[in-house]
Amino acid sequence: MTTTTPTSSAPPDIVQLGPIAWLHKNLFSSWSNSILTIVIVALLLNFLRGFVVWVTTTAQWEVIPLNLPRFMVGLYPANQYWRIWIAFGIITALAGLSWGVLARQTAKLFSLPVLIGIGASCVFMALVPVPPLYRLMLLAGVALVVAGAWVGRQAGRKLPALGRWVSLAWFVSFFVVLWLIGGGLFLRNVSSNDWGGLMLTLIAAIVSIVLCFPAGVVLALGRQSSLPVVRWFSVLYIELIRGIPLIAILFMGQVMLPLFLSPGARVDRILRAIVGLTLFSAAYLAENVRGGLQAIPRGQTEAANALGLNTPLTVGLVVLPQALKISIPAIVGQFISLFQDTTLLAVVGLVELLGISRSILANPQFLGRYAEVYLFIGIIYWVFCYTMSIASRRLERQLNAGQR
Amino acid sequence: MTSPSDQKIPLWRDERFWRILLQALAVVGVIIAILIFAGNLSRNMQQRGIQFGFAFLRNPAGFSIGETLFPFLPNEPYFKALLAGILNTIRVLLVGIVLTTILGSAAGIASFSENWLLRQISRVYVEIVRNTPLLLQLFFWYFAVFFGLPAPQNQLEWFGSMYLSKAGVSIPWPQNTPYLWMWLAVLLVGAIAALFVWRQRVKLMVEQGASGRSQLTTLIAMGVIALLIVLFGLGWQIPESTAPGLVQGGLRLTLEFSALLAGLVFYTGGFIAEIVRAGIQSVSKGQWEAARSLGLQSGLVMRLVVFPQALRVILPALNSQYQNLAKNSSLGFAIAYPEVYSVANTTYNQTGRPVEVFLLLMAAFLLINLVITIVMNQLNRSVQLKER
Structure with a gap:
């Protein structure tokens, strides 16, 4: 997925190119190349000028700051926002802690690029057009990340087993956050009909990712299984699901799931959507994992058998860890598309980020502000997806460090 | 095929036993799930008074469709x-x-x-x-x-042959005449012939080291003829703006x-x-x-x-x-x-x-x-x- 030039295997250039030489090599190496450069520059300048004019004069941006809380949490009752802030605090603190624990071996935690990043995010948080209290909260989030990282690094050096506890903390925090958002047990109930915005997008995506991963691995193992019946069922499921569009499956989840359950049973709308997303992604994930499984040489299984491991142990200890490692890029790619697919919940009537944008745009006050709103939420989606793909590349490099 | 030593393995350590048991369990599990779902489904459908079947496909639809490739009326099935x-x-x-x-x-x-x-x-x-x-x-x-396109009255015009407005996008399109189909057939035959000439050229170049120049001229000539046919033979109809906001001819895309x-x-x-x-x-x-x-x-x-x-x-x-x-x-x-x-x-x-x-x-x-x-x-x- 990385964009590199095909000459990556060539020895590095020793000669440092000056700016003139660089221009000559990359933009004006031949007359056709020069013409191309001039045409592109003209087109780009034209486009950029139009865009800048639009952004600064035609576009009416007040739709974004006026609706920022709705973009983030939808119709969540405003007097309960503190619960979301606490959830935000837990997540940022844990993120910082994990970062610190993971980076405990590096020589310097707060290197120059990281410091610049922290400074930039502080400036950004301070400039977000929300009431001052919220800005303070956002700044506190950055502070929590930094503090968590420092604590995690110090503690991680003393207690090497801390990593496991951090994973457990993430697991527990998941339920704590759900409890904070949904209420019940000392807290006022907030019906899931009021969940929305980016919060709902993240909840749907994370829950589906967590659920579809084991399902996908089981399906992939089933498809590779030597038991014919298990194999047929897996193949049937995977191929049927992969044959139909997600929107049809979500439609089935909303309309047909109640038909398949016993007459009295009622399932929450969000849960139905999550079930649809999970069923869909599991089939695709299974194919990605299968790619990894097929890449493991037979000798690995045979060696494990020769050592006396039985089938579950062979798969669990020898084959699967290697297969998953190989398929990380494909799996993360699937997670990214799952995250993007949550937008389809807007079509079945849920108000996640795209859905809430549509209902804001339906407000006569903001009629016709399509480009502004869609550009804004497009940037949000882009940042999340791009971060995920960069993280996957780093993870891949770290896991391969011992082999290359 | 069982040898005496096989007999001694307890059942729970015999892999063949597990294989059969696991598959039987899988089949039973799937059948039970299907039975439960099918039972619920038939009960729910009975409750709503629906009978499973595709006979409804022959009933009149009663809705119209925005754009179709063939004429469709709401009273059709x-x-x-x-x-x-x-x-x-x-x-x-x-x-x-x-x-x-x-x-x-x-x-x-x-x-x-x-x-x-x-x-x-x-x-x-x-x-x-x-x-x-x-x-x-x-x-x-x-x-x-x-x-965001302008209203039909002040539509955009591209190269005098494309019109864009809120009413749709008009592009040049061939007229549906017998000539069109004839020329399309000619183009198809020409394309197949060109493919053969191309293969022949590559074969000659690879096997005999020929320059392939004569075939190349043939191909270029065929290409020029094809271009002429496409430009003038197909009877392109270029959309024209007869009155402000009114475009005639060509193909209108919604x-x-x-x-x-x-x-x-x-x-x-x-x-x-x-x-x-x-x-x-x-x-x-x-x-x-x-x-x-x-x-x-x-x-x-x-x-x-x-x-x-x-x-x-x-x-x-x-x-x-x-x-x-x-x-x-x-x-x-x-x-x-x-x-x-x-x-x-x-x-x-x-x-x-x-x-x-x-x-x-x-x-x-x-x-x-x-x-x-x-x-x-x-x-x-x-x-x-x-x-x-």
Whole structure:
């Protein structure tokens, strides 16, 4: 997925190119190349000028700051926002802690690029057009990340087993956050009909990712299984699901799931959507994992058998860890598309980020502000997806460090 | 076959026992699940007074469809409505596959350009398109771009032959006359003949070291004739603005179709660009160098050595992208393009038969994907490594 030039295997250039030489090599190496450069520059300048004019004069941006809380949490009752802030605090603190624990071996935690990043995010948080209290909260989030990282690094050096506890903390925090958002047990109930915005997008995506991963691995193992019946069922499921569009499956989840359950049973709308997303992604994930499984040489299984491991142990200890490692890029790619697919919940009537944008745009006050709103939420989606793909590349490099 | 030593293994350590037990458990589990679901389904459907069956397809649909390839009236039966939806899906699919392949290949090859700017543009395009949701892109195209077009009174005019306004996009299109079909047949025969001449030329060049110049002139002549036929023989009808806001002639595309097509083409193009790039990168550097050292020019290296090998990597991946394009076309539902999913959804809303409608929808998409797979597998077979 990385964009590199095909000459990556060539020895590095020793000669440092000056700016003139660089221009000559990359933009004006031949007359056709020069013409191309001039045409592109003209087109780009034209486009950029139009865009800048639009952004600064035609576009009416007040739709974004006026609706920022709705973009983030939808119709969540405003007097309960503190619960979301606490959830935000837990997540940022844990993120910082994990970062610190993971980076405990590096020589310097707060290197120059990281410091610049922290400074930039502080400036950004301070400039977000929300009431001052919220800005303070956002700044506190950055502070929590930094503090968590420092604590995690110090503690991680003393207690090497801390990593496991951090994973457990993430697991527990998941339920704590759900409890904070949904209420019940000392807290006022907030019906899931009021969940929305980016919060709902993240909840749907994370829950589906967590659920579809084991399902996908089981399906992939089933498809590779030597038991014919298990194999047929897996193949049937995977191929049927992969044959139909997600929107049809979500439609089935909303309309047909109640038909398949016993007459009295009622399932929450969000849960139905999550079930649809999970069923869909599991089939695709299974194919990605299968790619990894097929890449493991037979000798690995045979060696494990020769050592006396039985089938579950062979798969669990020898084959699967290697297969998953190989398929990380494909799996993360699937997670990214799952995250993007949550937008389809807007079509079945849920108000996640795209859905809430549509209902804001339906407000006569903001009629016709399509480009502004869609550009804004497009940037949000882009940042999340791009971060995920960069993280996957780093993870891949770290896991391969011992082999290359 | 059991030897005495086998008898001593306790049942729970015998792998064959576990294999049979596990499979039996899987079968029993699936059957129980199916029975429970089927029982609930029949009970629920009885409660609503619906009987399973496809007889409803012959009832009059009672809704109209925004755009169809054949005349469709609301009093015609449901199956005709669904057929119209399928044809609409196939229409956007066929045009989309052609355009997205061109765009994706261009962007993929551009990432190897010597021009730094072109490389960066290709990269930015791919990163933007792949990292934002398709539905959002479709909404952007439909609401922000195509709905942002001026009203018909002050429509945009491109090169005097295309008109864009809120009423639709008018493009030049051949008139439907017998001449058109005759010339199309001539073009088809010519294309097949050209393919043979091309093969002959490559064969002569490879086996006898011939220059292939005479065949090249033939091919160029055929190309010029084909161009003349396309330009003047097909009877292009150029849309004309007879009065302000009124365009006549040519083909008028609706905003929904244009937006869906643009969204799908740009989205899938980003993925195809990555596939093409990966395919070209997968050809090892030694192949380039070996071909160069044999004295081939760089264009020929690409065409005769690198590209055929890259195609082996590209084609299987393209297959799944085309299938994705087919499945993603169902998002046209969200921007009111009447493709098969949208018609099926209306059918369900009117008849209250989710199971039948879902089965039909599934069959339609499986069929479309099956056709794509068969065609792509045929193509794939022609480029695969022929091992001896």
